[in-house]
Amino acid sequence: MFLKSLCKSVLFGVPIGITFLDTVGYVARVEGISMQPVLNPGTKNTDYVFLSRWSVRDYQVKRGDVISLVSPKDPNQKIIKRVVALEGDVVNTLGYKNQYVKIPEGHCWVEGDHTGHTLDSNTFGPVSLGLINAKALCIVWPPSRWQNLEAKLPNNRSPISKSI
Amino acid sequence: MTFIKFIGKTIGVTGYVLQYACLTHCTFEYVGDFVMCSGPSMEPTLESNNILFTEHITPRLQRLKRGDIIIAKSPVNPKQNICKRIIGLPGDKVRGHFPKRSQIVPHGHVWLEGDNSSNSADSRGYGPVPQGLIRSRVVCRVWPLNKMCSLTEY
Numbered sequence: 001m002f003l004k005s006l007c008k009s010v011l012f013g014v015p016i017g018i019t020f021l022d023t024v025g026y027v028a029r030v031e032g033i034s035m036q037p038v039l040n041p042g043t044k045n046t047d048y049v050f051l052s053r054w055s056v057r058d059y060q061v062k063r064g065d066v067i068s069l070v071s072p073k074d075p076n077q078k079i080i081k082r083v084v085a086l087e088g089d090v091v092n093t094l095g096y097k098n099q100y101v102k103i104p105e106g107h108c109w110v111e112g113d114h115t116g117h118t119l120d121s122n123t124f125g126p127v128s129l130g131l132i133n134a135k136a137l138c139i140v141w142p143p144s145r146w147q148n149l150e151a152k153l154p155n156n157r158s159p160i161s162k163s164i
Numbered sequence: 165m166t167f168i169k170f171i172g173k174t175i176g177v178t179g180y181v182l183q184y185a186c187l188t189h190c191t192f193e194y195v196g197d198f199v200m201c202s203g204p205s206m207e208p209t210l211e212s213n214n215i216l217f218t219e220h221i222t223p224r225l226q227r228l229k230r231g232d233i234i235i236a237k238s239p240v241n242p243k244q245n246i247c248k249r250i251i252g253l254p255g256d257k258v259r260g261h262f263p264k265r266s267q268i269v270p271h272g273h274v275w276l277e278g279d280n281s282s283n284s285a286d287s288r289g290y291g292p293v294p295q296g297l298i299r300s301r302v303v304c305r306v307w308p309l310n311k312m313c314s315l316t317e318y
Binding site: 012014015016018019022023058059069070071072073074075076104105106107127128129130131132 | 186189
């Protein structure tokens with residue numbers, strides 16, 4: 001009798017949990033140095049960020065947002081980067097095959113804050129908005145680093161021409 | 165007294181609805197779902213307004229093969245889904261359309277083409293598509309009933 005009720009709660013509890021993680025958001029660990037100094041400033045401690053799925057439900061992102069997306073090079077890997085330019089913008093690239101790139105329809109340009117130590121759009125070009133997985137809202141762990149992640153662009157990385 | 169009973173009953177019903185909504189979400193997101201396709205790009209294999217059963221397990225395990233028909237998010241508009249056939253996997257040599265020369269499909273990408281090659285917006289127009297955009301693999305057609313058939317073989 002006890003076993004039966006336990007099975008029943010698990011059967012219904014697991015889908016509720018998965019649905020919550022899929023639609024609202026979840027907490028994930030940030031690996032790597034590509035977003036220094038905003039995330040993982042020291043080498044010892046890694047940050048945990050809250051990734052909001054709800055914020056990107058209709059693929060609306062702004063310039064400067066920190067987002068997590070599926071890597072275009074490896075579908076098993078998720079990467080965390082900052083949106084630099086949206087569709088229609090012209091961006092001055094850092095080491096991409098063309099110096100100036102106009103972002104095509106339905107795409108955006110993402111870059112890590114740590115220029116030179118990051119694998120981003122300067123390597124693989126504009127990414128499709130459909131690859132966006134979630135938007136990082138705040139750092140939740142360690143407690144000493146509790147803060148919201150603000151949408152701000154590095155001064156020199158603003159697009160040359162903005163479409164909107 | 166009856167009011168409290170009413171409240172209790174409402175909470176109970178809401179809970180049930182929530183449970184089944186979550187169960188449905190998980191089934192449709194991780195196991196399989198039904199898709200209605202429209203547009204001429206996959207004729208003669210698929211016609212407009214056919215309803216297809218698709219499964220999400222093979223794309224998640226990355227066991228996709230050449231010749232599979234898949235549903236993916238459109239690279240130019242993430243709110244729209246496209247239904248195409250996989251022509252090339254990473255490392256394959258494929259023939260482009262606009263720059264009419266062969267190119268190699270890069271890592272983590274696939275080359276998609278519609279069966280109706282004269283009337284299809286596909287990889288020949290927008291290039292290789294990242295595998296992360298693939299949502300599901302078409303298994304069979306379920307509607308119209310007299311054209312019910314399996315679609316897994318090339």
